[in-house]
Amino acid sequence: TQLLEQxxxxxxxxEGENLTVYCNSSSVFSSLQWYxxxxxxxxxxxxxxxxxxxxxxxxxxxxxxxxxxxxxxLHITAAQPGDTGLYLCAGARGFxxxxxxxxxxxxxxxxx
Amino acid sequence: EAQVTQNPRYLIxxxxxxxxxxxxxxxxxEYMSWYRQDPGLGLRQIYYSMNVEVTDKGDVPExxxxxxxxxxxxxxxxxxxxxxQTSLYFCASSSDGPYSYTFGSxxxxxxx
Numbered sequence: 472t473q474l475l476e477q478x479x480x481x482x483x484x485x486e487g488e489n490l491t492v493y494c495n496s497s498s499v500f501s502s503l504q505w506y507x508x509x510x511x512x513x514x515x516x517x518x519x520x521x522x523x524x525x526x527x528x529x530x531x532x533x534x535x536x537x538x539x540x541x542x543x544x545l546h547i548t549a550a551q552p553g554d555t556g557l558y559l560c561a562g563a564r565g566f567x568x569x570x571x572x573x574x575x576x577x578x579x580x581x582x583x
Numbered sequence: 584e585a586q587v588t589q590n591p592r593y594l595i596x597x598x599x600x601x602x603x604x605x606x607x608x609x610x611x612x613e614y615m616s617w618y619r620q621d622p623g624l625g626l627r628q629i630y631y632s633m634n635v636e637v638t639d640k641g642d643v644p645e646x647x648x649x650x651x652x653x654x655x656x657x658x659x660x661x662x663x664x665x666x667x668q669t670s671l672y673f674c675a676s677s678s679d680g681p682y683s684y685t686f687g688s689x690x691x692x693x694x695x
Binding site: 502504511512513514515516519559561563569570571572573574575576 | 688
């Protein structure tokens with residue numbers, strides 16, 4: 472059973488467009504992280520959100536944690552070819568559970 | 584440079600031949616973890632360690648062993664590899680639990 476569902480699985484858009492990627496679960500997480508992975512490399516942490524409703528911005532990327540701490544979104548404004556990659560959300564259950572569970576990922580391609 | 588180092592990067596082996604994938608971090612992190620990444624299944628946690636001599640199973644521990652005798656090293660041992668263990672493996676470390684992992688560059692294992 473996949474605890475974290477990401478949508479869409481694949482997304483290909485033109486440079487300059489906006490996009491949103493979703494990460495959904497029926498479980499509550501103490502925190503949720505977003506990573507980006509490029510071919511041949513390990514995932515790189517982009518952001519961690521810990522409070523329900525929290526919004527964090529990283530340049531053109533905006534991350535939001537759902538009020539109930541079951542879902543999250545990543546919005547990219549004016550996408551650039553350098554944003555191309557596999558975006559992964561990951562949830563930590565906390566409360567003594569030290570596991571980190573990953574979603575299946577969204578593969579994003581930005582066309583110049 | 585702060586990093587997680589895995590070796591080897593690529594490995595082809597035969598069924599049943601014991602192998603070890605090494606992982607070392609130079610950041611004095613307490614938490615370390617092993618993941619495998621498979622198409623359509625995403626990243627799945629194999630084992631994790633909260634400190635020296637403290638390890639616990641992740642979601643897919645069958646067929647794997649780990650040890651944490653020193654803080655910096657967390658080797659992954661496959662006692663009798665099978666073809667279904669062909670995968671891309673990642674080691675990761677963190678200073679504050681499952682909240683901000685730094686990943687290695689991966690080990691691509693093929694078992695024939």
